[in-house]
Amino acid sequence: MIHVQNLEKNYTIGTKSYNVLKGVDFKAEEGEFIAVMGPSGSGKSTLLNLLGGLDQPDNGSITINEESIHTMSEKQRTLFRREQIGFIFQNYQLLPNLTVEENVGFPMHAASKKRTDIHQTVSNLLNAVSLTGKEKNYPSQLSGGQQQRVGIARALSMDPPLILADEPTGNLDRKSGTEVLRLLTTLHQEKKLTIIMVTHDVYAASYADRIILIKDGLIESDIRQGEGANTDVMANILAKLNS
Structure with missing residues (x-):
């Protein structure tokens, strides 16, 4: 599904150059749920932007579904x-002047999908994220957790095989965050989605099948859930984050 080789990314600010990614290598198989963790400035969000084609690497390659992006x-x-x-996205990125159903359907309208197809897809997705009845609401009329569920429905509107999530629970309280994580887990299992989620939160990462820890622009560890007691895995990640 995803093959990253020797990925490097540098940024220049003023007269200083920063090596954010220093040769990252990893593979993700179809249907994996991967959490990417690391301290601030470690390169995890940069990696997500490169995987999403929002930025270009200075060196290395990214192959997704056999296409070299x-x-x-x-x-x-x-x-x-x-x-x-x-x-x-962490801050949902909903369009404030559009209703829930319009936000979810926006990518499909942009792709010139048929109105009848859009209506049916939006209805199905809002049912999947437990927001049936909120179609005509605006983002300002929703809680943070509900807004993020709208964001998840929108992310699924074009039926993509890959989901990239940047701190999806970062703006939510624990209860709302847990609901979002359980929803992502359910959708991952039902739709066989590949999910790569950047997070600072060890609790959020515990929902993933696999945890990649990035430190100083390199992958420091790559742990699959089930390779030990869950509490031991989390303790190991915490120790490495704090070292």
Whole structure:
């Protein structure tokens, strides 16, 4: 599904150059739920942006479903994102002047899908995220957890095989965050989605099948759930984050 090789990304701010990613290698199989963790500035969000084709690497390669996105033009990357990737954001990124159903259907309208198909897909997705009855509400009329569920439905609207989630529970309290994580887990299992989730939260990461820890621009550890007691895995990750 995903193959990343020797991925490097540098940024220049003023006269200083920063090596954010220093040669990252990993593979993700279809249907995996992967949490990417690391301290602030470790490169985890940069990795997510590169996987989503929102930025270009300085070196290395990214292959998703046998397509090399690092060699694509900007237009090709835009089309690839629209068809192959769903994005979930920490701050939801909902359009405030559109209703719930309009926000969820927006990507399909942009892709010139048939209105009848859009209506049916939106209805099915809102049912899947337990928001039936909220179709005509605006984002300001929803709780944070409900807004994130709208964001998840929108991410699924084009039926992408890959979901990239950037701190999806970062703005939520524990109860709402848990509901979102359980929803992601259910959708992952039912739709056989591949999910890559960046998070600071060990609790959120515990919902994933696999945890990749990035530190100083490199993968420090790659742990699959089930390779030991869950509490031991979490303790190991915490120790490495704090070292």
